[in-house]
Amino acid sequence: VVARHDLYTLYHNTIVEAVGHCLPIDTVLGIDEMICRLSGSQQELPNALALADKIKTLIRHRVGETLTCSIGLAPNRFLAKVASDMNKPNGVTVLRKMDLPHILHPLKLRDFPGIGPRMEERLHEHGISSVEKLCSLPVEKMIQLWGGVVGERFYLWLRGEDVELAETVHRSIGHQHVLEPEFRHSTGAWGVTKKLLMKAAVRLRKEGHYTRRLTVQVRFAGGASWDQGMKLEETQD
Numbered sequence: 001v002v003a004r005h006d007l008y009t010l011y012h013n014t015i016v017e018a019v020g021h022c023l024p025i026d027t028v029l030g031i032d033e034m035i036c037r038l039s040g041s042q043q044e045l046p047n048a049l050a051l052a053d054k055i056k057t058l059i060r061h062r063v064g065e066t067l068t069c070s071i072g073l074a075p076n077r078f079l080a081k082v083a084s085d086m087n088k089p090n091g092v093t094v095l096r097k098m099d100l101p102h103i104l105h106p107l108k109l110r111d112f113p114g115i116g117p118r119m120e121e122r123l124h125e126h127g128i129s130s131v132e133k134l135c136s137l138p139v140e141k142m143i144q145l146w147g148g149v150v151g152e153r154f155y156l157w158l159r160g161e162d163v164e165l166a167e168t169v170h171r172s173i174g175h176q177h178v179l180e181p182e183f184r185h186s187t188g189a190w191g192v193t194k195k196l197l198m199k200a201a202v203r204l205r206k207e208g209h210y211t212r213r214l215t216v217q218v219r220f221a222g223g224a225s226w227d228q229g230m231k232l233e234e235t236q237d
Helices: 005-022 046-065 078-083 117-124 129-136 139-146 149-158 185-206
Strands: 028-029 034-036 071-073 092-094 211-219 225-235
Touching: 005 046, 028 117, 046 071, 046 092, 071 078, 078 092, 078 149, 139 149, 185 211
Parallel strands: 071 092
Antiparallel strands: 028 034, 211 225
């Protein structure tokens, strides 16, 4: 399928504007996800559900019937993300603090942001095979499993506490791209690679960082992969 980035951007902006018309947007995450923080009377469940319905209606009117949205309402953004994935497509899911953490028990470990294949394997190695067992862990054990403050925050998030992660400090900057069929040869791949490098270098300079290493990674359709890196004198260019 030919990529049409201008069209994607148009739809993204239209959706953001529709949501922003209903209530202020706290954070836009990527092309298809955003966080809104409710305040005052908006936090009362009937009012929150009415806002969710208003958002859905406005997106349907401005964007069309084919793009739906799923909405999660929860005491913190972590659980709101979990809730938004629980009733797709086009659902509204509410996780109330009074129902936590028991309401989470039917979920799978991988349903939580931050638990990928490797973390799930680590949890299994420690005898944690269900969300119920995860929620029963003391905070000290969570800190041990995650190796630091993230474990403590995970413990608090599961109980509905509204704690935020510290601002991320980039250890790496990168860009990736799926090669269109017409670029799947040495010359085309080289040109796209240079373009990705330029984009990464612009971000590097904009954030005021320097790099001492450059790495190229390639994944092939059949599953094979290749990567090569080199060390550099500290540079922004």
